[in-house]
Amino acid sequence: MSFEPKILGIACNWCTYTGADLAGTTRLKYPQNLRVVRVMCSSRINPSFIFRAFQLGADGVLVGGCHPGDCHYNTGNLYARRRLATTKKILEFAGFEPGRLRVEWISASEGNKFAEVVAEFTAQIRNLGPQAKLKIQE
């Protein structure tokens, strides 16, 4: 059986989650590997959520937020950008593939971008293969 990556999505309620809805209402097709958690703002994402997602066996984590400047809460994504960038650097230095974490700004009107990003990221993770480094071995 070919490798079907499990990708965890964390999407902000106002932009990316709504953008994902738009992808749906416009019937865009994209790979079914993504499972989305809805949070109110990308800034809600604690770096430990990311580490935990990989421990839970996520092969990739996709974080979606509003474009900088468009945050529903004004500046949340600007903090998120710094915090997630740092998270990535930490993963990278640990020897983990930083490419398994991706942050994208997807607005509520960018249903197509959402679908494209999911397709592209899924392909990328498929290439990287199963994530075994942080995954908890049962």
Added chain:
Amino acid sequence: MSRIGVFVCHCGLNIAKTVRVSELAEFAATLPDVVVARDYKFMCSTPGQEMIQHDIKKYNLDRVIVTACSPLMHENTFRKVIENAGLNQYLLTIVNIREQVSWVTSDIEEGTAKSKALLNGAVYRARLLAPLTSRVIDVNPDVMVIGAGIAGIQAALELANTGKKVYLVEKNSTIGGHMAQFDKTFPTLDCSACILTPKMDNVLQHKNISMLTYCEVTEVKGYVGNFDITIKQKARYVDHSKCNACLACTEKCPGKGISEWDESLVKRKAIYIPFPQAVPQKPIIDKNSCTYFLKGKCRLCEKVCEQKAIDFEQQDSFINVKVGAVIVATGYDLMDTKPLVQYGYGKYPGVYNALEVERLFNSAGPTAGKVTQRDGKEPQSIAILHCIGSRDKNYHEHCSRVCCMYSLKFAHLFKEKTSADVYQFYIDMRAAGKGYEEFYNRLLEENVKFIRGKGARVTQSTEEPGRLIVEAEDTITSKFMKLPVDMVVLSPAIVPRADYKDIARLFNLSTDKQGFFMERHPKIAPLSTMSEGIFIAGVCQGPKDIPDTVAQALGAAAEALTIVVKDKMELEATTAMVNPASCCGCQNCVRVCPYGAPAFNYEKRVSEINEALCKGCGLCASVCPSSAIIARHFTNEQVLAEMEGLMEF
């Protein structure tokens, strides 16, 4: 142990076509804590809703999962459904298998598998949900307006006319703002005073407006619906309750101060009203120019005042006001152009800034409306330099928006009042308002000379003493030019008030790079701010002309009204709270919150969150290193559990 009911919707064929809904319900039934799982054609229909309510009672459910369309679609519908069945509305979880699954795949295997994963995540999350109740608070019906320029005046009148009590706070001794300094307004050239002074008078007379001039806000406590604001009434040294505005004092006063109102072009008395139509028509004493305060002797005003209104002992006093909403309309300053030495402002008497010129035109101004220069002569040639300090990366990047039009207005008035040649040095001519392009066209006919090129430098003529040379590149002919003129008018950048940082701090407003107050959203919430219940209007939000300012003021009044029109309001339930036992006192939450909801309790050494200010974004929870902040409905446990559920299958 929870008792979870799972309700899977077919959404006709919208879902059922690419997700095997009955298989999904069967799968749900195998999950721990799931007591009942059903599928149904249209869960949102009346029979669907009744089915959920029936099962809640029959199975004594304490959690409900609706597996259907996006929560943005029907979360509220189903919240009401379970609430009507006696369950707290926050015990609902929606699994979005339409927008996120059935509509984005054509493979029923994939669709069913992903739906199972999503549903499992929801079960994990649902177990940890907690009932939440929104707090209902009383709303104070009064409104405060800060700044009594045209924006503040308009907003105050509008609100007062609806019957609301308004406190209009002005830091100067008169209301009116910059507009009261103008002579004519563009593009119609109607008289500024004619349209403004009746409004000023209305404010004075209005029974619902409490006018607080010569006042400054010093402290803001509370939150939407319940602001508690302290205002400093600066000492006027004149008891306005006694003063009958005879102004005998101002005639006798030997003191000499510089008239702020006339942009320092002339002197005024130490006891004075700024201008004849000032409201209130009652004087104040300027301590810095009063002979008594400076030398300890004089008190002439006291002697002539029959009302015994002069009070040299007067102190600053503090007034406490409670309001439900606030409109900030603090206006602007003109950029100080002295540091731009290349233009010679402050060095050459022939260089003026725009507001000074406004006063020169004004019949109540220092020259009684005659255009004469500081040396008393009428200018024979005048250069108007646009974009001084604005649209300039070295100073202010923004366009000050009104300068093009008032420069045209100046040109027209110069032509009307003098025989001078008038030159406009501009980068682009921006005339994008109603009637503005027409006004520009009209000026093109009035023999005003337009030079497309930014004035680069103003020097003194070596040949003709007293004359100025404007250097510029005419970008149309690509020629460098040196134009001798008598008078130079600078159109400086419009910048925020010098004290904008204090206002921003007091009301917890964000500012943009230039210091203008930030609206909550540039398009759909242009008058609200990140602080609930605080609205902005006029130029304090960004440069704009009078029509836009008035429109904003009316909008802000309406916004404020939506709050104070009700006596109670419901607060967000999904707010954050601090578990004091875990708080490490790092104050990260205080540093990041755009709403100022967390505050540090220095006594207990822990942060506390004012739920009335919290919008529930959860930023504080993620920057809290010791996990002391509980972002309700999106708690760490809930998110971690949902992730675990999503990743299990």
Added chain:
Amino acid sequence: MLKKTAIEKISQLAAVLMEKGTLLAPVKEVSGHNFAEINDPQKVDLSFYNTIMSPKGAFFPHKEDFVKYKIGKPLSEAEPAVLNLKPAFLFGVRPCDVKSFEIMDIHFDAAGIIDPYWRFRREATTIFGYAYDLNQPVDSADFYNTLGIYAADPEGSDIFMVKKDKELLLKAITKKGENLLSELAVLKDGSAADEKYFTEYVNKGKEYKTRFMTLDQEAIAKKLEDIFDNTDFWTKMSAACLSCGICTFVCPTCYCFDICDDTLFGKGTRRRVWDACMFTDFTLEASGHNPRTQVYQRLRQKISHKYSYHIRKYGVISCVGCGRCTRYCPVNIDIYSIVEAALKA
């Protein structure tokens, strides 16, 4: 019975023991030596002073899984952990550490309180005590003499080993040890001279001096009771204490643990994990109340437990003077000095 082998042939002995069961012996790690289950006989390394971690983990591992279960399923489906009851050999234990097992037995294998995990492992294990190398200087942190223990004390070991030049002498101390030694054909018989050397070595061990103070159990137990409320004393003693868990984790006689339920994907494991009285959450109650929030309270607890409560309850000090807590303390807190200071307080 006395047997011997060349030290360079230790790996042969190790190989034999590995065949018979599980061998736990010191191996060299980056930071020093530690006991580890041997899977390569070459790894056994006797050139150590003492291990970083005490050998208590052989019977009381840092993490011990008790039972695996599934959430939402009946208890009858839960699977208790299966104990590996193969014979085990704990090789190269210093006399002070050997002594610690007796103290630990009080908690895990005494009338009424029997911990099967501890007891079964203890019973299945043969202890090879190992005298300190008397030619090596004493570490300044050690003070086992104070607790009546000597560098070449065979008591408590099943087999006791001393080094003789390039040879290792192994003497059976208990019946269990004797049985084992007789089975180990890889060893040579010791001579009478070896016997003499062994006895002399044991005696010479008494001259190998660690720090020493005369410690009257009753006196120190009482003293610590008396100064319980002397906050000044304890604050001073703990001024440098970081309240980390090193001292208790390396300690051979600290036995506190926590029972945790760890779950993932609906499956759970109930396990025992070492805990430490130096941790803030050690005494955190479900109500949120914590009776020991201050560092001085925690240090006081640790010292008083070992040198007072333990004496009152079981008649012995819960310390063997191995010096680990002092040696590995990042800020050089010294239990010996604290006890000394307490007596003077």
Added chain:
Amino acid sequence: MTEFKKIEENLKTEATRLLKEGLVTVVLAYGKGFDENHPMPYAAKTIADVENIVFNEYCNYNMARYLVRYPQGTKIAIAVKAADSRAVIQLIQEEKVKRENLVILGIPVQGMKNPKTGEIIDSKTTCGMYNPVLYDLLLGEEVHGAKSASPYDVLAEYEKMDKEARWEFWKKEFDKCIRCYACRKACPMCYCDPCFIDQSKPKWADKAPQSPGNMMYHLTRFHHLAGRCIDCGECSRACPVDIPLYLFHKKVAKECEEMFNQAAGMSIEDKPVLVDFRVEDSDKILE
């Protein structure tokens, strides 16, 4: 007199003066331990206590770690070496202490030694600075040594490692962890009580010393210290199993400096970088 002895004398003199004049209630410095090679962090509260103050090459402790132990408002004198002073600055930034309550006694670098290895502590395991960044009094001659190598040079070897090799390296290191938490307790910036890892709600990781929990603890801790770690290296020196935590902290510090143009603990006016942002921050940092 050796420079160490001189500083010890100065420490004693200043401690006596400060305590005598009532300017401070406690002097955080170094004191006698159970023998000469084992000095301890020390809190002198009376003039009589001053006698116990020592200073030698093993007084590597970062005394800033103890600042938060005293109630707010306590007047404290604290002996700081270069990195330690940055910890003090960072704590002032984070409002854990107030500048006006501190008398900072600066100690220029003297060739402190790692007590475990006997090696000189230099830019390999610390920030490698010579003189404290902030102090009220300097207790020795300012050191104008040759500009030390960048504190980040030591990283090169690890940065160029193959990703898989680096993972193996760190996995092995973190697997060693016995979760004694000496690293966080020795760290002046780890003042959370409780630490996230100790919590049961949410439970971020297992308590047992095994890979998943160890990873969660260390990776998250690196993030919590991102832009705050002042590179004193105490975490590594405290570690009983010698995990080179300093390396990871250095790397995160280096990345933060590159991304946000700010080093930790260099100015009391700064704001910790991860609770701050600039509109101009580039999306490039996310690549």
